[in-house]
Amino acid sequence: MENKRMRRRESFTCWLLMLGVFGLNELQAEENKTSLAQDPTHVDKNPEEPKTLKGYHRHEGQFIAMGTKHHLFNFTIIHVIDDVQACSYDKQGTQTIFNKAWITEALGKDYIKHKKEVNLSTQTYFNWLLKFLIRNDTKSDENHIIQLFADCELDNDIEIGSHVKFAMDGEDFIKTDDQDNHWTVMKPEAESFKSLAESNLGAKMREKAMKKYCFDMMRKILQYSNMKENVAPEVIVSRHDAPDGGVTFNCIATGFYPHSIQLHWEKGGQLGVWGQESSSGILPNADSTFYLHITLELPPGDSGTDYSCVVEHIKLQKPAVYPVPEKPPVKRPWGMALGLLTVIMLVLGCAGAFIIWKKKKTGPRTHEQATVDGDGSL
Incomplete structure (x- = not known):
C-alpha cells in the first residue's frame, strides 16, 4: 500500500514538473498581464485591429535538455514558424536570439522581456524534470536527454490543432493532441501519470500555455510580416x-x-x-x-x-x-517498314545512277588499250 502511494506521489511530482514547462509560465504571464493592466503609465503601442492571416501556418517549439543527475550541461529552445527559425535560446549564452530584427518589433518590448524570463525559468523546470526522470540511474555520470516538441497550426487564422510530445533518450515517452485531450503512452514509465495528464487541471494549463506561447506568438509575428518572401511554384x-x-x-x-x-x-x-x-x-x-x-x-x-x-x-x-500534354502520335509498324523500304530504294537508285555516270565518263576502251592492259610487255 505504501509503495502504491509512493508511486502515485512520484508520478504526480513528475507531471507537475511537466506542467511547469507550460502552466507555471502561463500563470506568471497572467500575473504580468494583470500588473500591466493596473499600471496607469502602460500604453498599448499596437491598438489597431490585427489583420486576419491567410493560408496555412505552423509554429513548432523544440526544447532539448542534456545532463546527468548532478549537472545540466546544455539546454536549448528553438521556435520555428513556417519552417523558418524565428528565435532560439541556449544555456551557454543564456540569451534569447531573434533571427530577424523585425520580429522583436512584432512581438513588442513587453513580450520580449517576458519571453526571456520564461526561457530562464523553463530551463530550471527542465533541470528538475531531467533529474527526476533519471533519479534511479545507477550511473551518475551518464548523460541523458529529454526533449519536448510542441506545435500548433492555423488555417486562414482558424486554430486547427496543437500537439505535444515528450521523448527520453531518443525514445518517445508520451504524446497528445488537442482533439480530445487523449494522451498516448509510449513508455511504460509514463503510464502511472496518464490520468493526471488528462485531468481538467492538466488540460486547462496546457491550453492556456499553447494559446500564449504558440498561437498568439505566431499571430503576432505573421501579422507583422511573413517569415520570408512568398515564392510562386x-x-x-x-x-x-x-x-x-x-x-x-x-x-x-x-x-x-x-x-x-x-x-x-x-x-x-x-x-x-x-x-x-x-x-x-x-x-x-x-x-x-x-x-x-x-x-x-x-x-x-x-x-x-x-x-x-x-x-x-x-x-x-x-x-x-x-x-496535360496530348498523347503523342504512334507510328504504325507497316508505316515504319514502308519508310525503311523507301530509303533503301533511294540508296540503290543513287548507287545505280552513279555507276552509269562513271561508265559514261570513262567511255569505251579501244582494242589497243585492251591489248596493252592484257600484256604488260608492249
Whole structure:
C-alpha cells in the first residue's frame, strides 16, 4: 500500500514538473498581464485591429535538455514558424536570439522581456524534470536527454490543432493532441501519470500555455510580416503512356514558399475521381522552399484527353491551370517498314545512277588499250 502511494506521489511530482514547462509560465504571464493592466503609465503601442492571416501556418517549439543527475550541461529552445527559425535560446549564452530584427518589433518590448524570463525559468523546470526522470540511474555520470516538441497550426487564422510530445533518450515517452485531450503512452514509465495528464487541471494549463506561447506568438509575428518572401511554384506536367495502354500523369510543383499548397486533377474543368491518385507529400528543398509531386493513374480505356493539373498557392492571384500534354502520335509498324523500304530504294537508285555516270565518263576502251592492259610487255 505504501509503495502504491509512493508511486502515485512520484508520478504526480513528475507531471507537475511537466506542467511547469507550460502552466507555471502561463500563470506568471497572467500575473504580468494583470500588473500591466493596473499600471496607469502602460500604453498599448499596437491598438489597431490585427489583420486576419491567410493560408496555412505552423509554429513548432523544440526544447532539448542534456545532463546527468548532478549537472545540466546544455539546454536549448528553438521556435520555428513556417519552417523558418524565428528565435532560439541556449544555456551557454543564456540569451534569447531573434533571427530577424523585425520580429522583436512584432512581438513588442513587453513580450520580449517576458519571453526571456520564461526561457530562464523553463530551463530550471527542465533541470528538475531531467533529474527526476533519471533519479534511479545507477550511473551518475551518464548523460541523458529529454526533449519536448510542441506545435500548433492555423488555417486562414482558424486554430486547427496543437500537439505535444515528450521523448527520453531518443525514445518517445508520451504524446497528445488537442482533439480530445487523449494522451498516448509510449513508455511504460509514463503510464502511472496518464490520468493526471488528462485531468481538467492538466488540460486547462496546457491550453492556456499553447494559446500564449504558440498561437498568439505566431499571430503576432505573421501579422507583422511573413517569415520570408512568398515564392510562386514552378510547375511541370507530363504524361506516360505504357505499352499496355495504361496512362499516368505527373504534376510537379517546386521552389514555392510558404509550404501551404493545393494540387488537384480536373477533367474538362470539372473535379472528380478519375483514377488512382498518389502524392509525395510536401517536402523541403535545400533553399528552404518546398516540393510536391502528385500522380494520377487512369483506368483502362481512358484515353487521357482534356485533363489538367490545377495549382493553388498564396503567391498566385488565382488557381493556375496546367493542361496535360496530348498523347503523342504512334507510328504504325507497316508505316515504319514502308519508310525503311523507301530509303533503301533511294540508296540503290543513287548507287545505280552513279555507276552509269562513271561508265559514261570513262567511255569505251579501244582494242589497243585492251591489248596493252592484257600484256604488260608492249
